[in-house]
Amino acid sequence: MASDRIMVDTLTEDNGGDARSSSSEEMPSDQQSHPGDSLAEWRSSEQVENGTPSTSPAYSDNDDDDCGPRPSDLYGKFTWRIDNFSQINKRELRSNSFDVGGFKWYILIYPQGCDVCNHLSLFLCVANHDKLLPGWSHFAQFTIAVINRDPKKSKYSDTLHRFWKKEHDWGWKKFMELSKLHDGFIVEDVLTIKAQVQVIREKTDRPFRCLDGHYRRELIRVYLSNVEQVCRRFIDERRSKLSRLIEDKLGWSSFSGFWLAMDPSVRRHMTREKTETILKVIVKQFFIEKEVTSTLVIDSLYSGLKALEYQSKNKKAIPKLTETDARSTPMVLIDQDMFVLADDVIFLLERAALDTLPHQHLPTKDDKSSQNRTKVGTFP
CATH class of the missing domain: 2.60.210.10 (Apoptosis, Tumor Necrosis Factor Receptor Associated Protein 2; Chain A)
Incomplete structure (x- = not known):
């Protein structure tokens, strides 16, 4: 009964x-x-x-x-x-x-x-x-x-x-x-x-x-590829727009000339932004209701922010880098409550257009600890 x-x-x-x-x-x-x-x-x-x-x-x-x-x-x-x-x-x-x-x-x-x-x-x-x-x-x-x-x-x-x-x-x-x-x-x-x-x-x-x-x-074992997909799509969409701007030789030359002719103090002011302004936009962009990967993406962004804060505090101890090493360094640093571009704007924009995200190793069916599971649904 x-x-x-x-x-x-x-x-x-x-x-x-x-x-x-x-x-x-x-x-x-x-x-x-x-x-x-x-x-x-x-x-x-x-x-x-x-x-x-x-x-x-x-x-x-x-x-x-x-x-x-x-x-x-x-x-x-x-x-x-x-x-x-x-x-x-x-x-x-x-x-x-x-x-x-x-x-x-x-x-x-x-x-x-x-x-x-x-x-x-x-x-x-x-x-x-x-x-x-x-x-x-x-x-x-x-x-x-x-x-x-x-x-x-x-x-x-x-x-x-x-x-x-x-x-x-x-x-x-x-x-x-x-x-x-x-x-x-x-x-x-x-x-x-x-x-x-x-x-x-x-x-x-x-x-x-x-x-x-x-x-x-x-969860990351199950959704790693989906988290990577979310981040790659965000970066690739913006890199594509930047690449089109740089490929327009006349337009890029005009922008470069305009930037270099600007007063240095104005340029310096324009390469800084309040951290709270940027971080609010990041949370709004990536923490989306009912998207199961949102928590993993936000956790990863938190880890990245903490790493950036650490690097910014210890930037004086970083030795002079080769050109290859420099491409793996942050493009921005944190100075108190401000995000600050770490180098010349023109150089950083060209670097951003060329840099590619490293591919994270994903488990395969032949891996000893591979995940053999089917995922139902779509991702953003």
């Missing part, structure tokens, strides 16, 4: 295709749902901890700019084991609530589908949403998995969503086909669902740390 079901819920704090609301008809284009042939070891914390090399840059959860909660303090895991799953006759089922990031959450499933047929529907929900104040709003990145007897076949889905009073649940109406549940997902009539939730303390004025270190390394 359904009333005899025993649901065991555990919460673990780790310090170290159709995502939508259950009541919404909108379907974001970029949410990621990973079918059963995915290699779950790419998603396991064990692989991070047993020495598998990470493709992500150096990451420290302790170098944020303020004394607020760190991403690791806003991250948690939850496991829900549903006994006697085949006997469930309810339309929907809720897990016990669990705490992450100072808020209570629960998992909501529709064993026979929510407004769809022959699919398991699955959502993450804010508990006690009816008591939320009208202005309550928080981003959360989360991953939900239905665990298979064979870990390599477990089904994972990731998404990023801003939860608020009127949109307090988010997930997948077609998380997976019901017919596939009997292919190793239901073991001794027990279905196991695992969730990872990262509450995000976003900022609008500068790049910020988004993700717990372990969770970030897990």
Whole structure:
């Protein structure tokens, strides 16, 4: 009997295709749902901890700019084991609530589908949403998995969503086909669902740390190529415009003459800009709601900003570089609260038009730790 079901819920704090609301008809284009042939070891914390090399840059959860909660303090895991799953006759089922990031959450499933047929529907929900104040709003990145007897076949889905009073649940109406549940997902009539939730303390004025270190390394293994694609498209679009300007010999010569004839003090003023002005534009450009890669891009930009700050503070200790080495040095430096061009404007523009981004090594099918997973959805 359904009333005899025993649901065991555990919460673990780790310090170290159709995502939508259950009541919404909108379907974001970029949410990621990973079918059963995915290699779950790419998603396991064990692989991070047993020495598998990470493709992500150096990451420290302790170098944020303020004394607020760190991403690791806003991250948690939850496991829900549903006994006697085949006997469930309810339309929907809720897990016990669990705490992450100072808020209570629960998992909501529709064993026979929510407004769809022959699919398991699955959502993450804010508990006690009816008591939320009208202005309550928080981003959360989360991953939900239905665990298979064979870990390599477990089904994972990731998404990023801003939860608020009127949109307090988010997930997948077609998380997976019901017919596939009997292919190793239901073991001794027990279905196991695992969730990872990262509450995000976003900022609008500068790049910020988004993700717990372990969770970030897990996601970067899946989405590295997509993050690289976002950055390359941004750079290539602007390089293309600059190249067309330089290729116009008459126009480029005219601009160069105009710039060199300008008073040096005016030129100096025009090569400086307030850091807050630039950083606000960067956050607005790259932190986009419902784009699952946004947190990884912002985390990488934060790391880049910290590296630039370090190089700017130690620029006097940098020896004279060869022309080849100079092309790998920053084009801008930070001087107190200002971004400052690091060299002559004409030289830097020509360098920007010629420089190419290095290609990040991506896992292949022949790699020992390759990711064999299918990605559903589109990216910006």
